[in-house]
Amino acid sequence: MRIIFLLALLLVAITGYTQSPVQGTITDEQTGEALPFAYITNLTSQKATVTDIQGRFTIEAQPETDTLQVKNMGYITQTVLAKDAQIVRLQTSVLSLNEVVVSANREQEKRTEAPVAISSISAKTLGDNKPTTIDQVLNQTPGVYMVDLGNEQHTMSIRRPIDYGASYLYLEDGLPIRTSGVFNHNALLEINMANVRNIEIIRGPASSIYGSEAIGGAVNFITQKPSSHPTAGISIQGNDIGYKRTDFYASNTFDKVGIRVAGYYANQQDGTLAYSDFDKLALSLTANYYISQNTELVWSTAFIDYYSDMSGSLDSADFYSKTYGSNQTFTNRQVDALRTKLALNHYWNDVAKTTVTGYFRNNSVKQNPSYRVTDDFKPWIPSGNPNLAHGELNDNSFESYGIIVQHKQEFLWMNSSLISGASADYSPNTYKANYIEIFKNEEGIYESFTETDSVLADYKIDLVNTAAYLQGKIEPVRDLSLIAALRFDQFNYHFENALDSNAYTAVLDGRNSFSRVTPKIGVTYDLKNNRGLYANYSQGFVPPQVGELYRGNKIPTLKPVYYSSYEVGGWMAFANEKARVEATLYRMDGRNEIISVLQNDGSTIRQNAGKTTHQGIEYNLQFQPVDELMFRVSGTNALHKFLDYEESGTDYADKRMPQAPEWIANAQVTYKPQYLKGLRASVEWQHIDGYYMDAGNTRSYEGYNIFNVRLGYEWKAFEIWGNMLNATDKLYATVARANKWGQTYSTGNPRNFNVGLAYRFFKR
Structure with missing residues (x-):
């Protein structure tokens, strides 16, 4: 009888602690996206599992008593009761070095x-x-x-x-x-x-x-995937210098199909500069089909419709007197861009993945460009009609049909891996440009233009780019990884000119081919405790662009550009992992670098420079002494100069390259008080050092410092913010240049206030 009683008690105990399957989904708190390959551990039983490509998991647990630990690289580890694990939202780790x-x-x-x-x-x-x-x-x-x-x-x-x-x-x-x-x-x-x-x-x-x-x-702009559960949002914002914008998105996953639609419309009227209005509509649609736990099909499409006035730059007198008029009244840029792609991702197992991506592009840029406007009158000759200027209407369009195939395989031997890939891209490109006569009034305003029958360019090019690449990684000793990569590119340009040999663009029909093997070798060493070192050697390659090679030429003469780069760097966490610092030393040597060269009529052409060098240090420091406060400083100190370059009989060897600040820095302090959840405030400093405005190093721009102040508050599904940009109302130029005509400045915005309101819905 006693034995029967003890067996009954044991049966009750076993029944009371019997575990059952618990299912849930791990998502990103900010975006609602599913997080594949997150690691879930039952801290009671020590059983573990990993989320699938939809962020879903199943684990044995007692819903009322067992605790689950959720880990994912780049996120803060979180523990929840098993009964609360239906949707677990992870926060990104601000100071994570394992992002x-x-x-x-x-x-x-x-x-x-x-x-x-x-x-x-x-x-x-x-x-x-x-x-x-x-x-x-x-x-x-x-x-x-x-x-x-x-x-x-x-x-x-x-x-x-x-x-x-x-x-x-x-x-x-x-x-x-x-x-x-x-x-x-x-x-x-x-x-x-x-x-x-x-x-x-x-x-x-x-x-x-x-x-x-x-x-x-x-x-690389990485787009948002469909959320695992229903999410939607809308926001409106605007500033006091004519800018207005509306954003929206909606997303959900229905069993095996995820959908996301997002876009915005931006408009500016009566901005700081005269003749600077613009409109932009951007739309994106993404659909994911999860064929199985190991296979997904991803389709995405983006469409951009953009139109902008082109006000041009300011001369030195207008810039420093804050006279924000424009001598342009009709120049403009219109962009229509459609991109769509279909990708198949298949995970063969835990160590092998294949991706096949097909894509299509349809792109058109139509312009009456201000940078093509040149005066007939030349003050340094002097000759020409002071009321006449020259310009053009052009249309640069292309379509693209391409495919990329890539496979990654990991091996147990020395913790090694191999990535191999190949791509092919066929892009027919057309370019047409018609000459226009421009009337320039006595006040220097380009007042009107007359279209003519004179054609400056009318050509078609079939661009074909095929490539293959290979990258291998091996860990010969623990924590030391060696990486080597090699890529071969073949470019073929098939040029067909609709104009004759007397035209402005007079290149004969023909073919130009460019090819290059580009290697890379790198090493990383993990010193543990969030410390490590790396070094690499790599090469870069750029064939002449179509417009540089053919437009306005009789014979295509530009050479490909080559770069050799050497860099060493490292990272380290300190102050009990409340701070981290990263730094990189680099040197990059260029051959045949293509630069803009001023012509006597005020226009520019692209020309190969002999040799150039670029070297410097880049650094980033982040420090979070307490949860509420974050400090960040990033910057670069660099030297850019010509080693071998001659233009119009002038030798520029050892001269600093123009528009090359020696010091660029950005710092920010962010405060998020614990006593008022949802509030954030930050102050940002942007510094651009002085630099030479011309290749002869005869004129310079002093650079600038500006400050931005940001304030925002989130309450439940609502968010409101106010940003004050250029808080001290500093007069500054985002870029300053000098030539025979004088000095030109692209002015930065004066102090402006941007306010916005957003509503975000997501399933809790």
């Missing part, structure tokens, strides 16, 4: 295992700063100066002077926004910021993985 990056090799990996200088701007950073233009967050990263040219127009400086050439590769989810060979320094006009989750910036050549144009750096 995940994908741009270093097109695949997800730890930042500490990538031997490159790479920075990541998180969704939280984008949400806290509320940028109206992309430069307002890109310039917070070390070594980056994105130049605001107004109305989302821009150019860039990463390990190079401020320039308008093909030195940077702009990507969306690892795919170039534009086809290689048809670079546009304004390419980021074609990004839908309402659909961006985070941004990764590789500094230095990345040609071994991404190909040409990735020499100064590569900027």
Whole structure:
């Protein structure tokens, strides 16, 4: 009888502690996206599992008593009761040195295992700063100066002077926004910021993985995936200098199908500069189909409709007197861009993945460009009609059909891995330009123009780019990783000219081919305790762009550009892991660098320079002494100069390159008080050192310091913010140049106040 009683008690105990399957989903708190491959541990039973590609998991647990621990790289570890694990939202870790990056090799990996200088701007950073233009967050990263040219127009400086050439590769989810060979320094006009989750910036050549144009750096905009549960949001904002914008998004996953739609409309009227209105509509649609736990199909489409007046630059008298008029009255830029892609991702097992991506682009840039307006009168000759100027109407359009195939395989032997890939891109490109006569009145205003039958350019080019690449990693000893990569690119330009040999563009029909093997070798050493070192050698390669090679020429003479880069860097956490610092030393030597050269009529042409060198140090420090307070300082000190370059009989060897600040810095203090959850406040400082405005180093710009103040508050589903940009109302130029005509300045905005209101819905 006693035995029967004890057995009964044991049965009750076993029944009381019997575990049952608990199901849940792990998501990003900021975006609602599912987090695949997150690690869940039952702290009671020590059983563990990993989320699938939809962020879902199943684990044995007692719902009322067992505790689950959720870990994912780049996020704060969280513990929850098993009964509360239906939806677990993870917060990003501000000071995490093990953040995940994908741009270093097109695949997800730890930042500490990538031997490159790479920075990541998180969704939280984008949400806290509320940028109206992309430069307002890109310039917070070390070594980056994105130049605001107004109305989302821009150019860039990463390990190079401020320039308008093909030195940077702009990507969306690892795919170039534009086809290689048809670079546009304004390419980021074609990004839908309402659909961006985070941004990764590789500094230095990345040609071994991404190909040409990735020499100064590569900027990868990673778009948001459909959320695992219903989310939606809408916001409105505007400032006191004519800018207005509305953003929206909606997303959900229905069993195996995820959908996200996002977009924004921006408009500016009566801005600081005369003749500077613009409109932009950006729309994106993404659909994920989860075929199985190991296979997903991802389709995405982005459409951009953009129109802007082109006010041009200010001369020195107007700039320093704050006379913000414009001598342009009709110049403009119109961009229509459509991008769509379909990707199949298949995980063969835990150590093998294959991705096949097909894509299509349809892009048109129509312009009556202010930078093509040249006066007939030449004060240094002097001759010509002072009331006559010359310009053009042009249309540069292309379509693209391409495919990229990549496979990653990991091996147990020495913890090694191999990435192999191949791509093919066919992009027919057309360019047409008609000459216009411009009337310039006595006040110097370009008042009107007359279209003519004179054709400056009318050509078609079939661009074909094929490539193959290979990257291997091996760990010969523990914590020491060696990485080697090699890529081969073949570019073929088939040129057909509709004009004859007497035309302004008179290149004969023909073919031009450019090819290059670009290597990369790197090493990382993990010193543990959030400390590590890395070094690499890499090369960059850029063929002449189509417009540089053919437009206005009789014989195509430009040579490809080559870069060799050496860098060493490291990272370290200290102060009980409340602070971290990262630093990189680099040297980049260029051959045949293509630069702009002024002509006697005031126009510019692109020309190869002999040799150049670019060297410096980049650094970033973050310190969070208490949970409420965060300090960040980032910057670069650099030297850019000609080693071998002669122009019009003048030798510029050992001269500093123009538009090349020696010191660029950005710092920010952010305060989020515990006593008032949802409140945030920050002060930001942006510094641009003085630099020479011309290649002869005869004139210089003093640089500038500006301050931005941001304040925001989140309450339940609502958010309100107010940003004061250029708080001290500093007169500054985002870029300053000098030539025979004088000095020109692209003026930065005066002090302006931006306010916004947002509503966000998500399933709790």
